Amino acid sequence: MSNVGIMSMQRIANYGSFLQAYALKSMIEELGHSVQFVDYHVCPPVISDDSESSNKLTRMVKKGLETFRFHAPLSHKLAFISYKRSYASKYLTLLGIAEEPNYNPTLDCMVIGSDEVFNCIQKNTNVGFSPELFGAGNNAGKVITYAASFGNTTIDKLRKYGKAEEIAGYLNDISAISVRDANSGSVVRELTSREPVYHLDPVLAYDYFGRCDRIPEIHTNEKYLILYAYSGRITDAESDWIASYAKRRGLKVYAIGGVQKCADRFIDCSPFKVLAYFRNAEEVITDTFHGSIFSVISQSPFTTIVRKSVGTGYGNEEKLTDLLNRLGLTDRMTFDVTQAEHINQEAAGLGGAQDLLSEQRVNTRKYLSREIGSK
Template identity: 70%
Template sequence: MAKVGIMSMQRIANYGSFLQAYALKAMIEKLGHDVQFVDYHVCPPVIQDTSESTNKLTRLFKKGLETFAFHAPLQHKLAFIKYKKNYARKYLPLLGITNDYNYQPELDYLVIGSDEVFNCIQKNTNVGFSPELFGADNHADKVITYAASFGNTTLSKLQQYKKDDEVASYLKEISAISVRDNNSGKIVQDLTGISPEYNLDPVLAYDYFNECKKIPELEVSERYLILYAYSGRITDAEADWIASYAKRKSLKVYAIGGVQKCANRFIDCLPFEVLAYFKGAEEVITDTFHGSIFSTIAHKPFTTIIRKSLGNSYGNEEKLADLLNRLGLDSRMTYEVQDAARINSNLIDYATVDELIARERLHTMRYLADQLDS
């Protein structure tokens, strides 16, 4: 039994981060290894934003004020603030994570990933530019990555901010590199000359609905549509259209992951219950990476709204287009929410999608087994 550490975005307070972390841990444990999560030291971000405080309490207070500014029912805003406040205490212990940070432990293997661990050209003070996320200053005998992503960090951005040579030097020291998208693969190839492995995000690679015993059976008496998006990303016009659309179809709107103007309910639940809600939904509208994945593994009709990256603003175009193309689900993408009426009326050939995912699950287990046994 090897001692394996996972360095990921496991402390980030959202369901996608939790479920990908849990899935990767479960897959490595299935190989017979002892698994722990490893923390990285947060460093200053490359893109400086004077409006972003480095003080945690100040950031939390600012986020609270932002929540009250959203156009959403007051009750939902209060529930959302409570959800964020209690997230770490309620959910991180389910991953075996405590309040004590686990920096640079002695390990046989360090696995970096999944999630946007390489997304280093951004202004998020919760992450910053941390060399440890590229394998620097570790105390492991071997370092690999699994489905790591640069997010919307591109090679041109690395060059613009003069971080390309530094990142290249870190990547060249990693024993095996696995990425989850073309943008990340191209950066690795261009900076190192190494062709990385491509693997699915852990939420797809791990068979949640057949292997995880923590997903409950929910009894919901009403028919509902899930709107899975961060607070503030669904515009008022989009929300008004979704409300009208759901009413025409006699569906309630359940907001998960953020508060929304058009929601009938804001759902605060265990991460595993999120998957149960997706399983029971009539359909889904999302603009997130993991919302698209949850919809896929739950076999639901869904529409994914693509957001373009403008300047230093955060967009999802690179990672969502890549994900849905890989799954043969590019027809679910749109820039206009009104297209959801047409898109969600089209059935998905989930038998074909499942065959593709099944092959990739075997690829994942082979990769992990090979790299954690050498």
């Protein structure tokens, strides 16, 4: 049995971050190893933004005030703030994560990933640019990655901000590199001339509904559509259309992950219960990576709204296109939310995706077993 560490985005108050971390931990434990989560030191971001404070309390207050500016019911805003404030105390213990950071423990193997652990050219002061996310300064006998992603960080951005050579050095010291998307693969090849292996996000690779006994049964007295998106990303026009569409379909709108103008309910629940809500949903509309994944594994009819990147602002086109293309589900994507009326009424068409998941789950286990070892 090896002592394995996982360095990921495990402390981010986000259902996707939690569920991918729990899934990877579970898969490694099933191979007979002990697992702990490893923290990285947050460093200043590469892209400076005067509006972003490095003080944690200041950021929390700013986020709370920002919530009140969103167009959503006041009760939902208050519930959302409560959800964010209590998230760590309620859920991080389920991952075995203590309040005190776990920096640089002695390990047999450290696994970096999944999530956007390599997305270093960004302005988020919660993450910043941390060489430790690339394996620097570790105290492990071996370092590998699993489904790591550069997110919106491209080779051009790395060169523009003078980080390409430094990142190449870190990557060359990693024993085995696994990525989850084409952009990340191309960056690795460009910087190291190595061919990475591709694996699915842990939420897809781990059979949650077949292996996890924490997902509850839920019963509601109404049919509902899940709107899974961060607060402030669904425009007023999109929200108004979703409200009208749901009403025509006889559905209530359940907002999960963020507050929404059109929501009838804001759902504050455990990450495992989120999957139960997805499993029971009539339909899903999302503009997130993990919202799409939750829909796939629960086999719920869904539409994914794609956003283009503008400057250093948010964009999800690259990662969502890559994800759904790998799953053979590009017909679930649209730039226009009104297309959800057509997309969600089509047969879910997830049978082929389920076959692919079965195959990729075997590949994931083989990779982890080979690179870490198995009982």
